[in-house]
């Protein structure tokens with residue numbers, strides 16, 4: 001067990017970095033920190049996990065001190081903002097629709113401000129590959145030929161302690177050109193270059209604010225221990241170990257920020273950046289952040305989010321899968337008119353999804369920020385040409401639409417999709433690195449367009465028995481993979497991750513709660529889903545180490561409970577992942 005004591009310096013924010021002028025941060029009621037992030041002496045981080053190979057290179061006393069400083073300064077505000085999420089969710093359940101905020105109108109109406117924009121390695125982001133950070137995936141992603149690699153500790157990661165620490169080791173080694181890997185069959189993996197400036201730019205995605213890290217506890221001056229924040233742990237360790245090295249090698253510490261629900265959460269991130277840069281002696285504004293707009297409340301605060309982070313902001317991304325999940329979560333008790341059809345009928349061309357993506361491009365370009373597109377879930381299969389052909393066609397259409405709409409780049413889930421995605425952006429961008437100059441003044445999107453959720457079913461999309469079965473089956477199979485430590489999986493020709501699995505399980509919950517009938521007139525009830533689940537679980541092949549029964553138990557918890565659990569990862573983490581064999585050091 002490692003125990004360190006916090007020593008921190010006084011933080012002085014740079015003028016204009018924090019506080020939007022339309023509202024103030026305020027001192028936290030918990031007393032953890034004043035709003036400018038200034039810290040006081042006393043807290044420390046406690047490691048509650050067995051040591052693993054080379055874990056001491058990541059969990060150094062200095063790194064833990066740095067994490068302690070971040071926790072001391074920001075844990076209280078994190079807690080308050082999570083409570084605010086609950087309040088806003090309750091409002092929507094009570095019939096108060098999300099809307100653009102009146103109090104932040106001055107920020108939206110002020111045409112003069114711009115974000116910091118791109119930093120070295122981020123000017124051209126036309127194709128970004130995403131994926132987990134184990135050594136093999138790290139090397140494959142960095143050798144893939146994409147412009148950017150989103151190194152993922154969120155949707156594509158099962159947050160076992162092993163994945164958390166070993167993922168940091170992969171990144172640390174890769175950034176220094178030292179990462180190598182040999183698989184069980186003896187195949188050797190090496191980086192195409194030891195100089196990361198020759199490889200895709202790394203943008204690291206820490207866990208969202210809702211997730212905790214059970215193996216690290218922040219112990220405050222009074223001795224009260226609280227589970228660490230997954231966001232601060234992931235962000236802090238990556239920054240601490242790599243910021244200086246990245247800058248020295250012509251890149252920088254860049255982040256994707258997931259699952260924000262509003263501008264106050266962006267302000268929290270900005271304050272984290274300011275304090276972290278101060279503590280590490282890095283010039284303010286070195287960090288760059290791209291925020292995922294992947295919750296319904298955040299779609300109404302895109303400008304404010306950019307504004308709060310403006311000295312660190314590189315852009316926004318349209319995180320379509322979590323966005324759909326957030327829509328379901330927001331309106332899950334509002335009755336039939338808010339019921340979405342089968343997942344495979346929910347395309348990016350439904351009017352409310354087009355409204356969201358077009359507003360995102362317009363907002364970004366108005367402020368000098370990149371607009372990055374989302375993930376098409378179709379993936380190739382090297383053994384199945386028909387599956388590959390379908391994936392390439394679907395991805396080509398998706399990326400062509402995004403490039404035509406003004407996006408500056410987009411995501412792919414698999415290296416074999418890179419040439420297809422690149423071709424669509426090349427056709428629009430040509431020699432230019434991006435199209436941030438393209439203004440979408442033609443886009444008029446308001447509350448009505450963003451909330452026209454019923455438009456999908458009005459246009460003929462339906463809820464079917466096959467859709468119900470697919471949701472149950474995919475959710476259980478994904479949960480099985482997740483419990484075994486794999487946060488992303490290929491299932492029936494699609495990339496499945498935490499976001500897509502959230503859609504599957506929350507659709508089932510909503511369909512039951514809304515008394516939805518399938519197209520064939522069969523009511524979707526809890527007992528019917530229970531029977532379907534039993535059938536599916538019975539039919540699934542048992543491979544060594546499978547955790548299908550536990551996956552089914554988690555599914556019951558998150559899809560069939562009376563109360564809707566806000567995240568499946570929260571339910572699965574504390575009760576099933578922590579302490580499991582997948583959680584142990586490799």
Ligand SMILES: CC(=O)SCCNC(=O)CCNC(=O)[C@H](O)C(C)(C)COP(=O)(O)OP(=O)(O)OC[C@H]1O[C@@H](n2cnc3c(N)ncnc32)[C@H](O)[C@@H]1OP(=O)(O)O
Nearest residue numbers: 130131140141155156321375413414488489490495497499
């Ligand atoms: C909603 C969102 O947030 S989307 C972003 C989060 N989700 C993701 O990042 C998912 C990323 N994609 C993946 O993880 C993978 O593509 C999967 C799990 C879906 C499929 O992976 P596999 O089953 O290994 O696919 P497949 O067997 O076709 O892979 C072929 C090779 O490509 C590699 N590969 C596949 N996807 C990736 C990737 N995203 N990054 C790096 N390498 C990859 C595999 O490692 C494999 O390499 P190998 O031949 O050296 O063993």
Ligand SMILES: O=CC(=O)O
Nearest residue numbers: 319320321322499
């Ligand atoms: O993170 C991306 C998403 O679609 O969710």
Ligand SMILES: [Mg+2]
Nearest residue numbers: 155319322499
């Ligand atoms: Mg997401």
